[in-house]
Amino acid sequence: MKTPPPANRIAERKLRDKQTRRAQIITAARQIAEIEGWSNVTVRRLADEISYSQPVLYAHFENREGILAAVAIEGFQELGLALEKARKRVKRGSTVESVAAAYLEFAASSPAMYEAMFSLTLTVPFDNAATPPELRFAFSQFLELFQGQSLKPEVLSELFWANLHGIAELTRTKRFPPSRQKERVRTLVDLFTLPR
Incomplete structure (x- = not known):
């Protein structure tokens, strides 16, 4: 060589x-x-x-926002990997439930990262040609859950993500009691996996 x-x-x-x-x-x-x-x-x-x-x-x-955007993008890569792992490791049980639990665990275990990804005002583009691949990768894990559904997988994925984000934020800000978290997740999964 x-x-x-x-x-x-x-x-x-x-x-x-x-x-x-x-x-x-x-x-x-x-x-x-x-x-x-x-x-x-x-x-x-x-x-x-x-x-x-x-x-x-x-x-x-270029500036502080550039640093925060880089942190957020790194967070989406980590979230995507966590969701992919949860999606692929299910032997018995619900893949949708496994992904939901992994999402909520990520949000709870990395609160500052999660805040950078979703709460800080950044110019990281979502759902357009300039969307970074890390964001596309994370979203693709949701898309995989809903392939073959009668409704558009993109819409189901967005709604599922929005619900998980709401649960994560309301739990973090102590608006939702932790004692009902498993019940919330199971009910959400049932809503998204009922036959259509």
Whole structure:
């Protein structure tokens, strides 16, 4: 196997270093948000946290919103993987129920991430040509649940997602008592899996 020319190795190393710094910025933003909330995630604070200058952060992200959008996109990838795993691991029982439980577990276990994905005002596009693949991947896990239904899978997926999001938010803000969570999920699943 030939060794790449030195210029290629240098370019590859620079790219790896850039990807590593970008990942450090995103990780630091997530950690600060989980402990202190998104209002404490500032470019200055991130620069201090990871020991880089603010210009280095601006070389990776145009502004604070760019960092938050990157966190949200990473969250959709993680959510998609969790839903895919839940969808594929079901041997007996309901795949729809397994996905619902995985969704609610993700929302409960990563509240700051979930907030970045759904509650912060970001310009991450949904359902158009510019939608990042991570968002499409997460949504495709819902679509898989409703293929072959008499209603449009896209509409059923959107409605199922909207219901899960509502349950997640109302549970997080303590409007829904946790004691009825399993019953809520079972009833929701029944509504979406009844023969049509």
